[in-house]
Amino acid sequence: MSQTIISFNHIVKKFADETILKDISFDIEEGKFYTLLGPSGCGKTMILRTIAGFTDADKGDIFFASKRINDIPANKRQVNTVFQDYALFPHMNVFDNVAFGLKIKKITKSKIKEKVYEALRSVQLTGYEKREISEMSGGQRQRVAIARAIVNKPKVLLLDEPLSALDLKLRTDMQYELRDLQKRLGITFIFVTHDQEEALAMSDEIFVMNQGEIVQKGTPVAIYDEPINHFVADFVGESNIIDGIMLEDKLVQIGNQRFACVDSGMRENEAVEVVIRPEDLQLTSVEKGKLVVKVDTQLFRGVHYEIIGSDKQGNKWMVHSTKKAIEGNYVGLYFEPEDIHIMRFNETEKDFGRRLKNYE
Ligand SMILES: Nc1ncnc2c1ncn2[C@@H]1O[C@H](COP(=O)(O)OP(=O)(O)OP(=O)(O)O)[C@@H](O)[C@H]1O
Numbered sequence: 001m002s003q004t005i006i007s008f009n010h011i012v013k014k015f016a017d018e019t020i021l022k023d024i025s026f027d028i029e030e031g032k033f034y035t036l037l038g039p040s041g042c043g044k045t046m047i048l049r050t051i052a053g054f055t056d057a058d059k060g061d062i063f064f065a066s067k068r069i070n071d072i073p074a075n076k077r078q079v080n081t082v083f084q085d086y087a088l089f090p091h092m093n094v095f096d097n098v099a100f101g102l103k104i105k106k107i108t109k110s111k112i113k114e115k116v117y118e119a120l121r122s123v124q125l126t127g128y129e130k131r132e133i134s135e136m137s138g139g140q141r142q143r144v145a146i147a148r149a150i151v152n153k154p155k156v157l158l159l160d161e162p163l164s165a166l167d168l169k170l171r172t173d174m175q176y177e178l179r180d181l182q183k184r185l186g187i188t189f190i191f192v193t194h195d196q197e198e199a200l201a202m203s204d205e206i207f208v209m210n211q212g213e214i215v216q217k218g219t220p221v222a223i224y225d226e227p228i229n230h231f232v233a234d235f236v237g238e239s240n241i242i243d244g245i246m247l248e249d250k251l252v253q254i255g256n257q258r259f260a261c262v263d264s265g266m267r268e269n270e271a272v273e274v275v276i277r278p279e280d281l282q283l284t285s286v287e288k289g290k291l292v293v294k295v296d297t298q299l300f301r302g303v304h305y306e307i308i309g310s311d312k313q314g315n316k317w318m319v320h321s322t323k324k325a326i327e328g329n330y331v332g333l334y335f336e337p338e339d340i341h342i343m344r345f346n347e348t349e350k351d352f353g354r355r356l357k358n359y360e
């Protein structure tokens with residue numbers, strides 16, 4: 001069993017009349033990679049600031065290794081932050097940037113050197129010690145910022161959108177490197193992003209946030225396959241979200257058609273939302289299709305075609321397919337019962353957990 005290292009217990013943060021964090025509770029286990037994922041302004045940075053001690057909570061308790069730390073100042077907390085803009089000192093070279101925090105503490109010169117070299121080695125910047133920050137590329141600066149943050153071996157590293165300034169290729173490379181670094185060092189990472197693909201690729205656990213609340217917590221696969229409500233289904237990955245009626249357990253109606261599914265625990269004839277991911281819809285002939293749509297548009301996306309079609313009721317369906325379709329033609333869409341995911345309107349994480357338990 002992993003140890004809990006950080007806990008938020010009903011944290012509330014307000015500014016004037018606005019509640020920025022609305023009763024946030026979670027546990028962070030040691031050695032895992034966590035991601036806070038959500039749209040701009042939802043409170044991601046505010047959670048990091050509260051953990052780091054740059055902001056006080058108005059209500060609730062924060063625990064670090066089971067000790068309440070609400071009143072512990074930032075410089076006494078065993079966490080370190082990599083800021084979005086890296087906040088490096090441009091007039092100092094790489095070595096001095098990484099050594100900065102150590103020089104304030106009483107550590108011998110040779111020990112400082114040893115630690116800085118080790119940190120630079122772990123981000124693959126050996127040999128760059130004397131370089132000025134202004135002579136480093138965006139990706140290299142990012143590594144310096146990480147080296148500076150890990151040089152003191154914090155228990156927890158907070159990373160606030162550290163990759164957002166990088167171009168796509170470098171960003172993907174750095175995703176691998178960060179994940180690898182986290183595993184090697186065994187430090188708990190709390191990573192912030194509004195990029196859902198990045199969150200899915202990197203995390204052990206994702207907390208999906210919206211408007212000051214954590215809407216859903218779970219592994220990338222759980223969040224992707226079992227989004228709890230419309231917001232999560234829409235925000236994480238592409239989705240077809242269509243209105244339906246849950247006739248009985250494992251049987252849903254869309255328009256005037258009935259489909260077998262695997263969900264249960266709703267009321268009979270309850271209005272629900274039906275989610276099918278575009279990659280789970282297979283393009284087939286009209287005869288073989290469970291649904292028939294008329295192709296409205298088709299875009300070539302590199303790996304696949306993105307096809308949008310309308311069914312008889314006027315519902316739009318997005319399909320990702322390696323096969324091409326012809327605009328204006330009718331095509332069949334095939335899917336399995338497991339490809340359907342049913343969501344209740346406004347279901348919360350607690351309700352969902354209860355429902356899962358009931359039919360397990
Ligand atoms: N000092 C402040 N005074 C008043 N409101 C603030 C203050 N700092 C942040 N906020 C508000 O708190 C909310 C959450 O801000 P936060 O910086 O945590 O968002 P975020 O999720 O990190 O967004 P982004 O992805 O844009 O960085 C926003 O609505 C923001 O305007």
Ligand SMILES: [Mg+2]
Pocket residue numbers: 044045046160
């Ligand atoms: Mg932010």
